[in-house]
Amino acid sequence: MKESSVKLVLTFPKETWDKPVIYKLVKDYDLVVNILRAEILPKMEGSAVLELKGDSESIKKAVKFLKGINVKVRPLELDIFREDEKCIHCGACIAPCPTNAFYLDPVTFRVEFDKTKCVGCGHCIPACPTRIIYSPEF
Ligand code: SF4
Ligand code: SF4
Known part of the structure; x- marks a missing residue:
């Protein structure tokens, strides 16, 4: 086994x-x-x-x-990236993310991306209104 x-x-x-x-x-x-x-x-x-x-x-x-x-x-195999400088910190990527890789920083109120928590499910990609989350495989 x-x-x-x-x-x-x-x-x-x-x-x-x-x-x-x-x-x-x-x-x-x-x-x-x-x-x-x-x-x-x-x-x-x-x-x-x-x-x-x-x-x-x-x-x-x-x-x-x-x-x-x-x-x-x-x-699950997507390698996820975000164009940080274009982020408007709307938070739309937070709810679809199963691992809290996208999260709201309670001090700065900015949406941060912790790539070490990402499992590559791709749910965040269509959720982003500015289309700045992407994967080379997607
Ligand atoms: S690919 Fe999945 S786990 Fe990774 S940041 Fe997007 S929603 Fe979260
Ligand atoms: S959905 Fe897109 S624009 Fe909104 S916080 Fe997430 S990465 Fe930034």
């Missing part, structure tokens, strides 16, 4: 909104599931950023299961 961990971005079709998908990952594939972010609303397409830990073969089987129920799966 080879222990492994992987961070994935999942996009759920609206048909799965009420299905116990996470429960199955834990019960059927014996994985530890860390939910970094989730947006699931009734009868709508949803998304989540998950970290899966467990046997590498079980992770592969779990991903196959997810794809089998039409969940789109992609690895």
Whole structure:
């Protein structure tokens, strides 16, 4: 048994909104599931950023299961940058960020970016009204 961990971005079709998908990952594939972010609303397409830990073969089987129920799966791999000098500190990137990599400095009231906390999910990119958050891969 080879222990492994992987961070994935999942996009759920609206048909799965009420299905116990996470429960199955834990019960059927014996994985530890860390939910970094989730947006699931009734009868709508949803998304989540998950970290899966467990046997590498079980992770592969779990991903196959997810794809089998039409969940789109992609690895977290974006390298995120911001054009700091163009930031208007509106804060729109704070809420979508699952790891608080974007945060409000309580002293300066400026929005700062801590790249060491970024997991590359890409949720901040479309949230920025000035389009100054980017990734070379995006
Ligand atoms: S990609 Fe953006 S939203 Fe995702 S963790 Fe990094 S800074 Fe936060
Ligand atoms: S959303 Fe864009 S402009 Fe607004 S604080 Fe974040 S990086 Fe700056």
